[in-house]
Amino acid sequence: MIVHEDVLQRAVDLALELGASYAEARYHRLASSSITTRYGDVISYGERLSEGIGVRVLVDGALGFSATNSLDWEHAREAVEEAVKLARAHARLMKSRIEFAEARVGRAKYEAVSLKPFDSMSLEDKASLLIDVWKSVGEAVRECKVMTLMCSFNESVEEKTVINSDGAYVVSKVPRLSVSYNFVLLHPQRGTIQRRFSYGASGGLELLDEWRVAEEASEEAAKLERVLVEGVEPPREPVDVVVGSEVVGLIVHESCGHPSEADRILGREAAQAGMSFIKPGMLGARIGSEHATVIDDPTVPRSYGFYLYDDEGVPARPRYLYREGVINEHLHNRWTASVFKVESNAAARAMDYNSEPIIRMANTYLKPGDYSFEELIEDVELGVYIRSYMEWNIDDVRWGQRYVGLEAYMIEGGELGKPVRNPVLEITTKGFYSRIDAVGKELRFYPGTCGKGEPAQGVPVWFGGPDVRLRRVTLGVVAR
Amino acid sequence: MRELGVSEVAAKLVRDAINRGFDEAAARVVGLRAVMVKLANSEVSVVQRWNNLSASLYLAKGGRILTTTLSASSIDRIGELVERCLSAASQLKPSPLYAPLPEPAPVEPLSGLVDKAVIDGMADPAPLAEELIGEALDEGAEKVAGTLALSYYEKGLATSRGVELRESSTGVEGYLRAFVGESSGQWAVGSRRLERGALRLVARTAASLALKARGEPRDLKPGTYDLVLSPMVVGNLVDLVGMMSSALAVMMGFSIFARAKPGSKVASERFTLLDEPRNPELLGSTAFDDEGMPTRNKPIIEAGVLKTLLHNTKTAAKMGAASTGNAGWIRPHPWTLHIPAGDASLDEMISEVRRGLLVTNNWYTRLQNYVEGIFSTITRDAVIYIEDGELKHPVARVRIADRLPTLLSNIELVGKELHDISWWEVKPPVRAPYILVRSVHVSRPFD
Structure with a gap:
């Protein structure tokens, strides 16, 4: 009916x-x-x-x-x-x-x-x-x-x-x-x-x-x-790490999309999904290298998080959250837009009739660059390529995060080598975005159900990106 | 159909399904009235209120299993849905999980599940919210965030075996995060009853933890530490154990018990975990499961030994066990968990630690491998370094990153005070003490 x-x-x-x-x-x-x-x-x-x-x-x-x-x-x-x-x-x-x-x-x-x-x-x-x-x-x-x-x-x-x-x-x-x-x-x-x-x-x-x-x-x-x-253990000394598209997608969702939610910045989710390392007044602050541009765009055709108007009736558009390594724009609804004295950029979304509209991501991705995968690894003498993950989490201000690789390989002399078992990328938000020195050209998206709100609301989103290369990262191992 | 009671609606849905050609049917109809005040920055961010009637159906034909969930608006049009499910059943092969619904068994109703004060409080929860904020600020908090939720829940169940049951219950969930400068503390309570004293205690505990963690937090060197885990943390982690004790989780590859049999040692002998649905004090308590079987209190783990997985009649038939009264038509699940008290005070636990942490809250627990139990979870709010039996200084956010079986095996002391915890990260609710765990891996991010 x-x-x-x-x-x-x-x-x-x-x-x-x-x-x-x-x-x-x-x-x-x-x-x-x-x-x-x-x-x-x-x-x-x-x-x-x-x-x-x-x-x-x-x-x-x-x-x-x-x-x-x-x-x-x-x-x-x-x-x-x-x-x-x-x-x-x-x-x-x-x-x-x-x-x-x-x-x-x-x-x-x-x-x-x-x-x-x-x-x-x-x-x-x-x-x-x-x-x-x-x-x-x-x-x-x-x-x-x-x-x-x-x-x-x-x-x-x-x-x-x-x-x-x-x-x-x-x-x-x-x-x-x-x-x-x-x-x-x-x-x-x-x-x-x-x-x-x-x-x-x-x-x-x-x-x-x-x-x-x-x-x-x-x-x-x-x-x-x-x-x-x-699978072998990852090297314990700092190495270059090529982070696969699947992991990059999750990283930008967790450490750019979430901390850019203006309601979180204002403390509305403090007792649940937490707050943000981004504070009011931090627009323009540097968070990464010039390769770090993260966009959230509800209008991507066929996307899991697709919409053209949000639940407050505001027309959707791409939001450039980090632009060339600088905090550029937050995700707003009409309340936070009023507090920040900007226009809403249409992020209000409710899971179902039973839920209030709150600020949500839609489809968040790292902007692709121009490297092929071979070019990303060709000058890596010793490194690790992490293609996929199982375990991940991030702290309640979206700063310290962890991704445990599932399918992963050594990179030796510019080529993929032996498989690596459970390499742990545990890094700060700035540590990740600052170390990006090359970005692949192939953009891929992955679906997820993003949780937030009270009662908790799960909404469909895409997150994605290309493969990226990080310089000089110390990887961890899981407990035996 | 709102003029009928929940069990009458359930019985009608079952009759309709059988008349249209299903072999078996069960219906669970839930009426929910609830109000929730959400707090942030010491004021109200939103007041939410719900009035819903929903129905779920289990349908079986020729060994095929189908389930549906409906809103009030479509319950009247159940016929269309059942016809569609009949068509679906005709296209599927029988489920290897199928077993007949059980014969009705005597169900002893639980008394004391409804507190009229909760229902009365739903009309205007503002004074309670005000009290929560005020109590925390009086205790020394500079600002607070949190949630107060009051609910009235009616459950009706009918099955084609002749079960027709009804139960009403009330619920209160309150949790508060208090801030003092950059430090914070959080506490929670879940109950069937509205007890203002318990809510005030939540506010005072959250504020006192924030005060205790004041000062510049220091970075911890990654390594192995003894951990004193608060009931908030214990609740979050044993919910994971409870989920993994579902026989379906074992079958689907989501459990550390996938390679354990009842009788196996899976934890320290000091650790017992009960599923306690027949304790009406506990949020989550209920007299019957979704198949109409009576619930019963039972140990999942007793003195470190796995006693039983949680079963409905389907998983029980598949594994040669008996239903434990934990249906879920497809997925058995715990109702409400309880770790019986030990004999240690919090001070005694701290005094036992040479190098460790007092961890008061956590979130975002995720697994690399459910079968091996490789997991990590992140601390939030007050974390305090312990050295030579004394609390020393606050510690910046760290990650507990280990294996669940190791954590369970290394439990050394169990606290004597129990706390009824229910919040965003602890569902189903857990009655839990403080626990001391030896030698747990702790990590922190690379800058």
């Missing part, structure tokens, strides 16, 4: 009548289905439908949010009344009033392109695709046993209608597809190695034509078996 837009408009009107200075009503529907397999068997099939109305109001300088998953006017009315009542009751605890910056909000309808609809392929064929992963991984390994292998196939369609008291009217529809696998290889003497990986994008089943899931899983299994069987 798609909600009658009249209910949303009435909700906004009622909030204004009750004294709100700003009101928005969002109908938000997420329909998804998934197949889960273990080895060569389908374990289960699942469908989820989340659908409801989220209402947000500003009353006497306090912000109230209320949600219901009944779409009738009575429940919408109650949601508005409760949001206004609670915001008003808490206004006396405000030291300074929350205000929203002026914005040129949109009136638009848009839809992400899906060339092959989800129902153009049978469930049986979708399940076969996952079962092929099991077959191909099993055939790829020689000395190891596949201790476990699970896969999932997920389709979803997100539909939203956002109406607010500043005239926004935005209707959107974004289909998304993802395929994931997790496998553990077991060697009788060398223990285990584990890999989780996901493909994800907005669009339809045409994405499957590009993803080569079974082939790539098979290639990975063969390479990881080699890492497990032959």
